[in-house]
Amino acid sequence: MQNYLLQQPGCLKYLLMLYVLSFSVHSMQAQCLNEIQYLAGNHQIACTNVDITSWGSVSGGTSCTGSIGPFVIGFDNINGGYTFTFSPPVAGVSLGFAVIDNQEFNPVGREEVSLMINGAPYAFPDNGSPNCDDFQAIVSPGGNLRCPNCPDPLGCHAGCVDVNIYETINTITVSDTHFGTGGWGVTFSISFCCEPPCLVDAGVLASQDLELCAGSTASVPNAANTSLPPGSLLQYILFSDLNDTIGSILLTSNIPEFLFDPDIMQVGQTYYIAAVAGQNIGGNVDLTDNCLDFSNAIKVLWRPSLSVVFSQDNPNLCAGECTSVTVTFTGDPPFSLTYTTGAGNLSIAEFQENTGTIVVCAGGNSASGSLVIQAIKLEDAHCVCD
Numbered sequence: 001m002q003n004y005l006l007q008q009p010g011c012l013k014y015l016l017m018l019y020v021l022s023f024s025v026h027s028m029q030a031q032c033l034n035e036i037q038y039l040a041g042n043h044q045i046a047c048t049n050v051d052i053t054s055w056g057s058v059s060g061g062t063s064c065t066g067s068i069g070p071f072v073i074g075f076d077n078i079n080g081g082y083t084f085t086f087s088p089p090v091a092g093v094s095l096g097f098a099v100i101d102n103q104e105f106n107p108v109g110r111e112e113v114s115l116m117i118n119g120a121p122y123a124f125p126d127n128g129s130p131n132c133d134d135f136q137a138i139v140s141p142g143g144n145l146r147c148p149n150c151p152d153p154l155g156c157h158a159g160c161v162d163v164n165i166y167e168t169i170n171t172i173t174v175s176d177t178h179f180g181t182g183g184w185g186v187t188f189s190i191s192f193c194c195e196p197p198c199l200v201d202a203g204v205l206a207s208q209d210l211e212l213c214a215g216s217t218a219s220v221p222n223a224a225n226t227s228l229p230p231g232s233l234l235q236y237i238l239f240s241d242l243n244d245t246i247g248s249i250l251l252t253s254n255i256p257e258f259l260f261d262p263d264i265m266q267v268g269q270t271y272y273i274a275a276v277a278g279q280n281i282g283g284n285v286d287l288t289d290n291c292l293d294f295s296n297a298i299k300v301l302w303r304p305s306l307s308v309v310f311s312q313d314n315p316n317l318c319a320g321e322c323t324s325v326t327v328t329f330t331g332d333p334p335f336s337l338t339y340t341t342g343a344g345n346l347s348i349a350e351f352q353e354n355t356g357t358i359v360v361c362a363g364g365n366s367a368s369g370s371l372v373i374q375a376i377k378l379e380d381a382h383c384v385c386d
Contacts, residue, residue: 032094032164032193036084037070047194049087056080057176057185068098068161068189074111074176075185081175084190092166092193095174098159100137100147101184109180112144113188116173117165124160144177166197198291201227202234202277205256209299212260213383214267218300219257223275233280238300239272245294246287260302267304272297306331306378306385317371322361325373329354331380338377346376 034046039060042051057078060070073080100113115122123143136158138146147158165172169192176186203226210218218238226234238258241248250265251258258273265271274297278289285292309328317323327349329335335351341360349358362371378385 032092032191034194035189035191039070046192047088048090048192050192051085051087052082053085054080054082058082068096068159068187071174071189072185072187073174074178077178077181077184079175079177080185081173083171083173085171086169086192089168089170090192090194091168091196092164093169093172094191094193095163095165096159096161096189097145097163098161098187099184100145100158100160100186101155109178110146110149111176111178111186112140112142112146113186114142114144114175114177115165116171116175117167118170118172122165125163166193166199198293199227199229200232200277200289200291200293201225202275202293202295203227205273205275205295205298207298209301210273211301211303211382213385214260214262214302214305216302217257217259218271218273218302220273220298222256223295226275226277228277231280232277233283233285234275234277235285237274237276239274240269242272242297245274245297252284258300265302267302269301271300271302273300274298303332303380303382304330306380306383308335308337308375308378310373317360317362319362320364322359324357325360327351327356327358329378329380331378332382334381336377336379337375339373339375341371341373 036045036050036052038045038050038052039058040052040054042049044050054073057073057075057080059072059075071082073082095115097113100111113124115124121143124137124139124145126139136147136156137160138148138158140146145158145160147156150156172190174188174190203223205220205223207220210220212218223234223236228234236253236256236258237245237249238251238253239245239248240250250271251261256273256275260267275295276285276287276292277294278292279286307330311326311328312323314323327337329337329351331354333352333354335354335356337349337351337358338346339349339358340346347358349356360371360373376386
């Protein structure tokens, strides 16, 4: 008669699978909402005192083809401009321009709008960028804004809205200069920011949602398209509630990897991984920072550990005989079990339920002793265990 061992301990290793998705970039822009409406003089507006001076061809009103205003410069082919002086300085300005013009049938003459920030020339953003969305706008080699030379009998027009300049600004000068006989003037608006804009951006995590075996490491790629101004920091968090991100943070890491912690987490519950960016306080992101920013969140679900137990009512087996052995699984069916007996041959069995049977045979010349059944690999609906 031969005796055999019929129990196999739980799994020791798990297979982690990650999938990468394409992603879209998100960004944040501060808005400067304190619009200047006065055409001249010294005025207290919001957080600062604004002194407004002008020269040349200037007037007030809105353009004939748009609502941008109230400043008009360069009318009737005469140069003009405005200077705005802020005391104390402001954190940035937003400008909008309309009806940069070339007259009908004027392929040579033109006008150019130029900016001076704190006495230094400032180049306009290229046309077609998010900050200058009029496809007809042209940025000259000197960084000025103009419309194309005009072969059109109806004239050519261009504009550039949402020109956002984020820096400490004492003075800004907007000028319109004519070259030749082209140009009928420019209408523009100006607003300023009292507080520095929030330029920190936690970026995007490019990963599918994760479904893992307990004990596996939840890992996602590093955040992409981040913006981290000096003094800021990027970290990663594991949290449990999308409606209370900060209040449900369980773990924080400097790398996008988290291990399952049974002391504070449960299998079968959904968690989330996100990047967070903000002010660096002692090596951690300040969660009270007014500019705190979070990336998109990746779902993480840890499944229970897989295991298989072998059992049999009568453990005695004679040489040359076969017997049925009951197998009991933890996990979610279906199961695929790869196992071996003392003979060393690998067998694979499939199961649709959490219990089933396998047939084990002792060789005809088997000596007395234990016949060991060993699980080599176990898979369920979600996990793989070697």
